[in-house]
Amino acid sequence: MKKILLIEDDKIIINILDFLLKKEGFETHIATDGIQGIEKIETVLPDLIISDIMMPFKSGLEITLFSKTNYPNIPIIMISSLGKEDQTVVEVSNLGVDDFIAKPFDPTELVKKVKHLLQTNLV
Incomplete structure (x- = not known):
C-alpha cells in the first residue's frame, strides 16, 4: 500500500483528500503545519507528498527544500491559492516540485495526478 503524506492546514481539504485517497487504497498520513510535515517525512x-505552499511554521518552500535535499525521489504535488505566476510558486517549482494544482481544485483531479506520479516514478 502506497503512503501519501498530506501537509495542509485546511481541515476541510484534509478530510476530503484523506477520504478520497483512502477510498483509492492509499495509506494516508496527515500533518497540519510545516514542522509536523518535515517530522512525518522522516518518520x-x-x-508521495501533497503539500500546501502557505503553511504555519514552515512553508511549502521549506518543506520542498528539505524533502528534495534529503529524499529526492519522493514526488511532491504542491497545492496553493497563489496563482501559477506568483514568485513563491516559481521558487517551489525550481526546487523540484513534480506537479502543481491551484485552489480551488477538483479533488478527483488531484487523485488522478497522484496515481500518475506514482506510476511514472515507480515508487
Missing part, C-alpha cells in the same frame, strides 16, 4: 518515508 513515515511517504511514497
Whole structure:
C-alpha cells in the first residue's frame, strides 16, 4: 500500500483528500503545519507528498527544500491559492516540485495526478 503524506492546514481539504485517497487504497498520513510535515517525512518515508505552499511554521518552500535535499525521489504535488505566476510558486517549482494544482481544485483531479506520479516514478 502506497503512503501519501498530506501537509495542509485546511481541515476541510484534509478530510476530503484523506477520504478520497483512502477510498483509492492509499495509506494516508496527515500533518497540519510545516514542522509536523518535515517530522512525518522522516518518520513515515511517504511514497508521495501533497503539500500546501502557505503553511504555519514552515512553508511549502521549506518543506520542498528539505524533502528534495534529503529524499529526492519522493514526488511532491504542491497545492496553493497563489496563482501559477506568483514568485513563491516559481521558487517551489525550481526546487523540484513534480506537479502543481491551484485552489480551488477538483479533488478527483488531484487523485488522478497522484496515481500518475506514482506510476511514472515507480515508487
